[in-house]
Amino acid sequence: MRRITLTLILGLTCTGLPLLSGCGGGDSAPKRSPVAQSEPEAPAEEPEEPAAEEPTVAATETEPAETAEPTESSQPTSAASSDVARDKSNFVGRIVIKGDVPELPPVLKKGTQIKDALCAERDIPDQSLVSENGGLGNVFVFMRKAPKDVDIPAPPSEALVLDNNKCAFEPHAAIVQTGQLMLLTNSDPFPHNTHTNPFKSDPINPLIPGNTTDGLEHKYERGESVPVKTNCDIHPWMLSWHLPVEHPWATISNPDGTFEIKDIPPGEHEFRIWHERVGNIEKGIDITFEGGKVVEMEFTVDAAELTE
Numbered sequence: 565m566r567r568i569t570l571t572l573i574l575g576l577t578c579t580g581l582p583l584l585s586g587c588g589g590g591d592s593a594p595k596r597s598p599v600a601q602s603e604p605e606a607p608a609e610e611p612e613e614p615a616a617e618e619p620t621v622a623a624t625e626t627e628p629a630e631t632a633e634p635t636e637s638s639q640p641t642s643a644a645s646s647d648v649a650r651d652k653s654n655f656v657g658r659i660v661i662k663g664d665v666p667e668l669p670p671v672l673k674k675g676t677q678i679k680d681a682l683c684a685e686r687d688i689p690d691q692s693l694v695s696e697n698g699g700l701g702n703v704f705v706f707m708r709k710a711p712k713d714v715d716i717p718a719p720p721s722e723a724l725v726l727d728n729n730k731c732a733f734e735p736h737a738a739i740v741q742t743g744q745l746m747l748l749t750n751s752d753p754f755p756h757n758t759h760t761n762p763f764k765s766d767p768i769n770p771l772i773p774g775n776t777t778d779g780l781e782h783k784y785e786r787g788e789s790v791p792v793k794t795n796c797d798i799h800p801w802m803l804s805w806h807l808p809v810e811h812p813w814a815t816i817s818n819p820d821g822t823f824e825i826k827d828i829p830p831g832e833h834e835f836r837i838w839h840e841r842v843g844n845i846e847k848g849i850d851i852t853f854e855g856g857k858v859v860e861m862e863f864t865v866d867a868a869e870l871t872e
Contacts, residue, residue, distance in 0.1 A: 662866050
């Protein structure tokens with residue numbers, strides 16, 4: 565059973581700060597050029613997702629509905645942001661593991677006999693389960709659809725760099741806004757390829773020569789409803805996830821499970837909470853945001869779900 569603790573609190577009235585996968589050999593590809601791809605098969609239709617589990621909302625006195633009107637407090641809690649704009653709202657919270665946190669073996673053990681010996685110079689940890697202090701990291705928290713009649717901020721000018729480094733993808737989980745530049749790089753001395761598996765866009769699978777630091781360029785023009793699995797075809801333990809979104813209201817939880825999304829427009833918005841081992845922690849939860857206020861929520865995941 566997953567539990568959600570919901571607290572809606574009044575933010576300070578000062579103006580807030582702004583919001584703010586594969587490997588193989590082959591011929592070298594040009595640097596900083598659009599990603600070349602072979603004729604890919606059309607991506608499979610997005611599978612129908614299971615019905616969302618009805619969450620229980622824990623409260624100290626009365627049990628509020630998920631879309632309950634916010635309660636006001638003169639002081640934010642320690643988890644809440646101290647900066648919230650008058651006409652925007654912030655969403656802060658934490659993903660908590662209920663029970664003993666499982667310990668997973670490395671995806672590749674040090675000393676394993678493989679062709680690319682550099683890969684086995686260390687244990688490569690299993691990034692599908694990252695936890696500190698009982699929290700769950702690498703959880704995607706995102707608004708499912710961009711709100712209507714709202715000016716959507718332009719994508720960040722800074723590129724998202726997805727690197728192949730010591731036979732692991734870095735970062736393991738990331739958000740990229742449509743139109744934002746992605747740079748696919750390779751810090752290793754031998755080739756890798758980065759094989760994406762989106763539902764709504766064509767997959768790519770470019771060869772990235774060793775020591776490609778400038779990167780091959782890629783952009784998404786459409787958002788996705790779930791994160792995109794990115795894998796390595798020759799080094800099969802290599803895996804990462806990134807989520808293309810058509811707005812900036814999305815983030816990844818920290819290793820301790822905490823997260824924050826700033827400058828959310830007022831109104832009722834549907835959010836999804838997703839993790840690669842669990843799938844939908846929350847398929848869709850409606851949250852009401854008010855200008856100048858902070859919404860704080862806690863989501864609980866049973867430890868047993870992380871080993872299934």
